[in-house]
Amino acid sequence: MKHAFLDRYSHLESPVHRLDPRAKLVGFATLVVVCVTTPPRLYAAFVAYLGLEAALIVLSRLPWKHVLKRLLVVLPFIMVVAAFIPFFSKGGGSYNLGPVRISGHGLLILWNVAAKSTVSVLAVIILSSTTPFSDLLGAMEKMRVPRLFTSLLSFTYRYIFVLVDEAQRMRRARDSRGWSGKWLWQAKVVGHMIAALFLRSYERGERVYAAMLARGYGGGGVRTFYAYELGILEAGFAALVALFPLAARLLS
Amino acid sequence: MHIPDGFLNAGVSVATGAAAAGVVGYGLYRAREELDEKSVPLLALGAAFIFAAQMLNFPVAGGTSGHFLGGMLAAVLLGPWLGGLVLTLVLLVQCLGFADGGLTALGANVFNMAVIGTVATYFLFRGLKAVLPRRRPYFLAAAGLGAWLSVVLASGACAVELALSGTSPLSVALPAMLGIHAVIGVGEAVITALVLSVVLAVRPDLVRTYDLPGPSAVPVDSEVSR
Numbered sequence: 001m002k003h004a005f006l007d008r009y010s011h012l013e014s015p016v017h018r019l020d021p022r023a024k025l026v027g028f029a030t031l032v033v034v035c036v037t038t039p040p041r042l043y044a045a046f047v048a049y050l051g052l053e054a055a056l057i058v059l060s061r062l063p064w065k066h067v068l069k070r071l072l073v074v075l076p077f078i079m080v081v082a083a084f085i086p087f088f089s090k091g092g093g094s095y096n097l098g099p100v101r102i103s104g105h106g107l108l109i110l111w112n113v114a115a116k117s118t119v120s121v122l123a124v125i126i127l128s129s130t131t132p133f134s135d136l137l138g139a140m141e142k143m144r145v146p147r148l149f150t151s152l153l154s155f156t157y158r159y160i161f162v163l164v165d166e167a168q169r170m171r172r173a174r175d176s177r178g179w180s181g182k183w184l185w186q187a188k189v190v191g192h193m194i195a196a197l198f199l200r201s202y203e204r205g206e207r208v209y210a211a212m213l214a215r216g217y218g219g220g221g222v223r224t225f226y227a228y229e230l231g232i233l234e235a236g237f238a239a240l241v242a243l244f245p246l247a248a249r250l251l252s
Numbered sequence: 253m254h255i256p257d258g259f260l261n262a263g264v265s266v267a268t269g270a271a272a273a274g275v276v277g278y279g280l281y282r283a284r285e286e287l288d289e290k291s292v293p294l295l296a297l298g299a300a301f302i303f304a305a306q307m308l309n310f311p312v313a314g315g316t317s318g319h320f321l322g323g324m325l326a327a328v329l330l331g332p333w334l335g336g337l338v339l340t341l342v343l344l345v346q347c348l349g350f351a352d353g354g355l356t357a358l359g360a361n362v363f364n365m366a367v368i369g370t371v372a373t374y375f376l377f378r379g380l381k382a383v384l385p386r387r388r389p390y391f392l393a394a395a396g397l398g399a400w401l402s403v404v405l406a407s408g409a410c411a412v413e414l415a416l417s418g419t420s421p422l423s424v425a426l427p428a429m430l431g432i433h434a435v436i437g438v439g440e441a442v443i444t445a446l447v448l449s450v451v452l453a454v455r456p457d458l459v460r461t462y463d464l465p466g467p468s469a470v471p472v473d474s475e476v477s478r
Contacts, residue, residue, distance in 0.1 A: 007349065029355060032257055032354070032355050032356055033356060035257075035258070036257050036258050036262075036265075036356050037262060070351055073256075073350075073351055073352055074256045077255070077256050077259065080420075081259070081419060081420060084420040084421060084424055084425060087421045087423075087424045109418065109419060112258065113258055113259055113419055115258070116257060116258025116259075117256040117257055117258040117259065117354065119257075119258075120256065120257030120258055120354055120355065120356070121256060121257070121351050121354070123355075124347070124348070124351045124354075124355060125351050127348075128348060128349060128351065133348070133349055136348065146280065148280060148283070148284065148292070149280065151292055152292060152295060152296050152299070152337075152341055153296075153341060153344060153345065154296075155292065155293050155295075155296030155297070155300075156296040156299040156300050156303075156341050156342075156345055157345055157349065158296075158300075159296055159297050159299075159300030159301075160300045160303050160304065160345065162300070163297075163300045163301055163303070163304035164303070164304045164307060166304065167304040167305070167307055167308055168307075170308075171308065181310065181311035181317075182311050182313075183311055183312075183313060184310075184311060184312055184313060184435075184438055184439055184442075186311050187310040187311060187439045187442050187443055188442065188446060190308055190309075190310040190320075190439075190443055191442060191443040191445075191446030191447055191450075192446065192450065193308060194305045194308060194320065194443060194446075194447050195446065195447040195450035195451060196450075197301065197304060197305060197308075198301055198305075198329075198447060198451060198458075199450075199451065199454055199455060199458075201297055201300070201301045201304075202294075202297065202301075202455070202458060204297075205293060205294055205297035206294075208293065209293050209294070212293070
């Protein structure tokens with residue numbers, strides 16, 4: 001089955017993969033916050049953020065194709081904002097593009113949104129592609145996120161692949177019977193599919209839970225081996241990813 | 253409707269984040285009260301179900317399609333607080349595991365889809381249910397209308413947040429978002445009502461907010477659903 005999940009490359013061998021996820025979580029979260037609050041006219045700062053991320057992608061040996069493909073998720077949003085640009089009329093001089101007049105102010109908004117969302121999505125892609133999801137949750141747990149929350153997340157993540165497979169099987173079965181919905185009143189079929197998906201997954205969940213009990217599950221979430229320790233490398237990494245963007249922003 | 257990073261300004265991010273954290277925190281508190289150990293895997297299963305259901309596109313017009321949001325369905329199946337918690341889990345996994353929706357926009361996304369699209373519209377649904385006759389078709393109609401409202405209100409909140417952040421002009425973005433989602437919401441309404449009617453027929457015990465008297469469901473062997 002095909003899944004678009006990000007931690008597909010999280011088991012590669014690289015210096016970035018070996019770091020304690022806590023350092024990556026703190027570093028990348030800081031990078032995103034610094035980037036999002038950067039005034040859009042500091043162009044050099046955005047170049048620095050992207051440069052840092054490019055270096056990290058090379059260092060972590062992630063396939064560029066994977067990174068760029070995942071980057072496409074922000075494109076629809078940028079295009080929606082681009083569609084609204086002609087409606088911003090005030091300020092900043094204007095440019096004529098055929099019948100459409102675009103103001104400098106509108107272009108600045110588009111640049112602001114495109115640059116910030118690209119840098120931030122890249123940060124999340126690097127974080128999730130170099131860290132198995134269970135280790136990310138382990139790091140959150142070590143950082144005192146409530147255990148109820150992390151165990152809910154870890155079960156959710158485990159079940160998602162099972163249920164997505166189930167949904168894809170149902171969709172394939174439907175399509176192979178020649179269904180091609182074009183109009184809203186044909187949505188009934190999808191309603192029945194979702195109902196069947198719910199009933200199947202609930203009853204499956206009951207069986208899985210019984211099986212878990214039979215194997216000695218005693219509550220308190222899934223325990224995984226957290227094989228990381230904070231060291232000098234982690235401190236250096238967090239400092240680099242958090243402080244380099246901050247310096248770039250203050251200097252530009 | 254998953255807002256990425258960089259589309260919202262600091263004020264909107266912080267305000268929606270605080271509101272979302274408050275409601276989800278209360279949801280977690282209620283979850284602790286209501287749930288036993290068994291419910292943790294089952295609640296997570298609910299989240300995974302909503303995630304998978306969101307992948308099934310439904311047709312809208314001439315080959316374009318919308319996808320299911322599931323907030324109202326989760327609220328009717330699990331109650332508003334657990335439903336909101338489930339939607340939050342879905343959004344968190346989408347943000348961290350799939351880079352869908354930004355880290356700093358997480359608060360806004362949770363606010364739109366879990367707080368407005370699930371918890372708040374549940375109470376609108378309950379209001380509707382109170383004034384309608386206490387019969388199953390009206391229950392389903394109220395849930396359908398609630399589902400429509402949940403999609404439309406969540407998209408409206410999204411447009412208002414983007415406008416407050418100066419990313420898109422309110423006078424254009426709000427009617428556009430509301431117009432598109434008023435149509436998509438019809439699909440959401442039809443599917444929510446259909447799913448509930450099937451579940452009520454097969455496993456009425458799984459619809460936690462169904463409180464109508466009268467003949468219980470037609471006994472259907474639950475093997476059928478496997």
